[in-house]
Amino acid sequence: MQYIDNIIFLILLVAGFGLFAKSLQKIYRNIRLGHEINRNDRKSERWTTMARVAMGQSKMVKRPVAGILHLFVYVGFIIINIELIEIVVDGLFGTHRFLASVFGHGFYNFFTATLEILALLVVIGVVVFFIRRNFYGVKRLTMKELFGWPKQDANWILIIEFALMMAFFKMNGADWVLQQRGLLPEHGSFPISSTFLAPVLGGFSDGFLFFTEKAAWWFHFVGILFFMNYLYYSKHLHIILAFPSTWFANLDKKGKFNNLESVTKEIKLMMDPNADPYAAPAEGEADAAPSKFGAEDIFDLNQVQLLNAYSCTECGRCTSVCPANITGKKLSPRLILMKTRDRLEEVGKNIDKNGKFVDDGKKLLNDYITKEELWACTTCNACTDACPVLLDPLSIIFEMRRFLVMEQSAAPQELNLMMTNVENNAAPWQYNQADRLNWAND
Template sequence: MQYIDNIIFLILLVAGFGLFAKSLLKIYRNIRLGHEINRNDRKSERWSTMARVAMGQSKMVKRPVAGILHLFVYVGFVIINIELIEIIVDGLFGTHRFLASVFGNGFYSFFTATLEILALLVVIGVVVFFIRRNFYGVKRLTMKELFGWPKQDANWILIIEFALMMAFFKMNAADWVLQQRGVMPALGSFPISSTILGPVFSGFSDGFLHFTEKGAWWFHFVGILFFMNYLYYSKHLHIILAFPSTWYANLDKKGKFNNLDSVTKEIKLMMDPNADPYAAPAEGAEADVPSKFGAEDIFDLNQVQLLNAYSCTECGRCTSVCPANITGKKLSPRLILMKTRDRLEEVGRNIDKNGKFVDDGKKLLNDYITKEELWACTTCNACTEACPVLLDPLSIIFEMRRFLVMEQSAAPQELNLMMTNVENNAAPWQYNQADRLNWAND
């Protein structure tokens, strides 16, 4: 019976990481439903971009208050969970503060003191974020599209992080009091918990402090496993997916038109006076022609676009700078990514249920994203410039527009008129080419 704690710990550890791995595999499978795109060029630039944007948070601090607070939470939470290594070893082998034997007492004291300071910064960050999100009235955080689960999810993640940090302080404070009494070996330095909670705990018995320390330790461990598996259902997947998203980001100049090779070849063929329009296509040429132009559903998007949908932080920076949204149009770039993710998840559940995708009569276009939203976009790229993790909602809008124009001939009247003029007059204006210079006659 003396190993019952270690056995329970092992079971929870395996179950927690097993469920987390299962969730990641499901996300990977869903992303693979999109078509492949080659984004493995310019590797040194991609490494640099990922280090600067995902790890260095360079775009977050463009809005200093939110950026610095996010940096506190991000860096603090990640580094604090390095302690998970110590928790795993202690839980499996019944040791106490294992890393002290590895680091030595001096460096271990510096290490634990640093963790406490970072934990305090995390607490400050999540409290300010909670107040800011729920009581301060930041417009992009109070828009209708965040009502319901998105807002609850954001609040729950802040509450979970706060609770984990409180358990961390509680565990350290109880341990510190026991160390002062000589009941436990003097390992580590706890400047925050000893100052805030130390005086409170000093009046309790050794037995109660042992119970408190162990209870907080278990709460912290189970809380980390819960948080890890909650990510699958949360916008906070960006904690993990921001790194591949920035790696696979589009490094071309913003606004560069994405030409289709098949269309380019067709136009070159039409303009070649020596080309034989009746000649049989070269072997393998059919493979260059896409089965569908543009995107009607998530299967028509590329894998980076689907990765973007999962990586969206729902921060709304894209929507807050969107000129269409600012002027009252229905378009919200954030909502484009959220709806793409919702449709992707629906397709994933369909596959889970049937073993393969069974047509459900729905499409991303019209059932999730409306034509009104798509044509409201000015293609100004403000959304892609504003995104703190380099997501590209405009590329999804563009592909769905391409489908409407090239597959359904469903462009707005103004655009159809312009394309007719280009076809007939070689210019977007509705007058004959011979009259093009008449304006200069006088």
């Protein structure tokens, strides 16, 4: 019976990481429902971009207050969970503060003191974010599209992070008091918990302190496993997916038109006086032609676009700078990504239930994203420029517009008139080609 704690710990550890791996597998499968796109060029630039944007948070600090607080939470939470290594070893082998024997007394004191300071910064960050999100009234955080689960999710994450940090302090505080009483070996320096919690805990019995230290330790461990598996259901999946999203980001100039190779070949064929328009396509060319122009559903998008949908932080920086949204139009770039993710999750559940996708009579276009939203976009690229993790909602809008125009001939009247003029007059304006130089007569 003396190893019962170690056995329970091992079961929880395997179950927690097993469920997490299963969730990641589902996400990977869903992303692969999109068609492949080659984003393996310019690798050194991609590694640099990922290091600067995902790890270095370079775009977050463009709004200094929110950026610095987010940096506190991000760096603090990641580094603090280095302690998970120590927790795993202690839990499996019944040791106490295993890293003390690895680091040595001096460096371990520095390490634990650093963790405590970072934990305090995390607490400050999450408290400010909670107040800012719920009471300060930042417009992009109080929009209608965030009502319901998105707002609850953001709050739950902040509450979980706060609770984990409090357990961390409580564990260290009880540990420190027991060390001062000579009941535990003196390992670590705890400037925050020894200052603020130890005076409160000092009045309790040894037995209570041992219970408190162990209970906080278990809470911290189980809380980390819960948080890790909660990510699948949360916008905070970006903690993981921000890294591949920035690596696979579009490095071309913003606004560069994405020509379809099949259309380009067709136009070249039409312009070649020696080409036979009735000739059979060369071997392989027929297969290379797309079965559909543009995107009607998530299957028509590429894998990076679906990865973007999962990586969206729902921060709303894209929507806050969108000129269409600012002027009261229905378009919200953030909502485009959220709706794409919702449809992707619905398709994933369909596959889980049936073993394969069974047509459910729904599409991303019209059932999730309306034509009104798509045509409200000015293609100014403000949303892609503002995104802190280089997501590209405009590319999804663009592909769905392409479907409307090339598959359904459903462009707005103004656009149809312009395209007719280009076809008939070789110019967007409605006048005869013979009159094109009349502007120079005076």
